[in-house]
Amino acid sequence: MPIGYRVVAKTTREGIRRMPMEKAVWDQAMTLDQYKEQMTRNREQFEANEQKVELTEDDLAFFRKGPKQKVAVLTEDWCGDAIAYVPVLTRIAAETGKFDFRFFLRDQTPEMMAHNMNGEFKSIPVLAFISDEYEQVDRFIERPKTVTEARGKKRKEIYGSDSRYGSESEPIDNLPEDVRAELGAKLQKMREELQPMARKEMVRELREIVSRLS
Amino acid sequence: MSAPLKVKITYCAECGYEQEALDLTKELMLAFGQKLSSIELIPWDDGAFDVRVGDLLVHSMMREGGFPEHETVLSAVREGLGVHT
Numbered sequence: 001m002p003i004g005y006r007v008v009a010k011t012t013r014e015g016i017r018r019m020p021m022e023k024a025v026w027d028q029a030m031t032l033d034q035y036k037e038q039m040t041r042n043r044e045q046f047e048a049n050e051q052k053v054e055l056t057e058d059d060l061a062f063f064r065k066g067p068k069q070k071v072a073v074l075t076e077d078w079c080g081d082a083i084a085y086v087p088v089l090t091r092i093a094a095e096t097g098k099f100d101f102r103f104f105l106r107d108q109t110p111e112m113m114a115h116n117m118n119g120e121f122k123s124i125p126v127l128a129f130i131s132d133e134y135e136q137v138d139r140f141i142e143r144p145k146t147v148t149e150a151r152g153k154k155r156k157e158i159y160g161s162d163s164r165y166g167s168e169s170e171p172i173d174n175l176p177e178d179v180r181a182e183l184g185a186k187l188q189k190m191r192e193e194l195q196p197m198a199r200k201e202m203v204r205e206l207r208e209i210v211s212r213l214s
Numbered sequence: 215m216s217a218p219l220k221v222k223i224t225y226c227a228e229c230g231y232e233q234e235a236l237d238l239t240k241e242l243m244l245a246f247g248q249k250l251s252s253i254e255l256i257p258w259d260d261g262a263f264d265v266r267v268g269d270l271l272v273h274s275m276m277r278e279g280g281f282p283e284h285e286t287v288l289s290a291v292r293e294g295l296g297v298h299t
Binding site for chain 1: 222224228229230232254256258259260261262264266271274276279280
């Protein structure tokens with residue numbers, strides 16, 4: 001039987017699915033160190049991203065004043081969003097001691113993924129916030145909405161900058177290989193340039209979730 | 215003899231769709247072997263998973279959502295090759 005959740009679910013007034021999690025599942029899941037040990041790629045990038053997180057004194061004071069929060073992290077080491085955003089959580093935890101987390105691999109925990117689908121997509125990372133009673137009470141999926149919006153706006157600008165790039169809605173294989181490579185490099189650069197803003201937005205999202213739970 | 219037929223699979227590398235792309239590639243290789251002129255894998259981003267058989271876009275994650283049924287792709291290839299079962 002796959003590890004994950006019991007099948008009983010309740011829904012709060014806010015529409016957040018409260019999902020009981022077996023304490024034994026939590027206890028047996030990977031710690032951060034164990035997760036890092038089993039990573040086969042992107043560990044260096046993960047740890048570099050932890051160092052890049054900029055936390056203000058106000059951020060630190062905010063996280064330090066609250067109770068310790070359990071977070072089940074559903075992730076995979078190949079996922080760009082997971083490598084970008086999970087380190088924000090682990091860095092805050094290292095600075096404040098206010099998060100206790102366990103790591104689950106998406107492709108080995110289908111039940112947990114099924115309860116945290118992003119529409120029809122198995123988007124990760126999922127940060128499932130777990131109460132002292134081992135119920136999932138809140139969650140974060142994939143990336144901050146503000147980052148998705150900013151990326152979407154920048155993509156439009158890039159596509160609009162050169163008629164050879166065609167339209168965003170057209171399959172990319174329509175483009176000649178050299179144009180595709182040029183466009184791909186511009187999109188990659190854009191994502192890299194947005195990273196500082198994205199990390200700040202992630203801190204903000206985590207503050208919002210912790211505020212909701214307080 | 216039918217004209218050369220190429221299959222292109224564009225997948226979101228950022229999303230980790232390599233396995234789905236490889237599974238489909240393997241099935242096409244085993245089913246059609248040298249009858250296909252080539253199978254091109256295009257790593258991309260933004261949640262893409264598109265499959266083109268010849269000039270026909272058989273599946274687009276943006277258009278249809280999700281991953282394609284393998285049989286849908288195999289069937290399009292059979293048609294493109296003029297193979298009737």
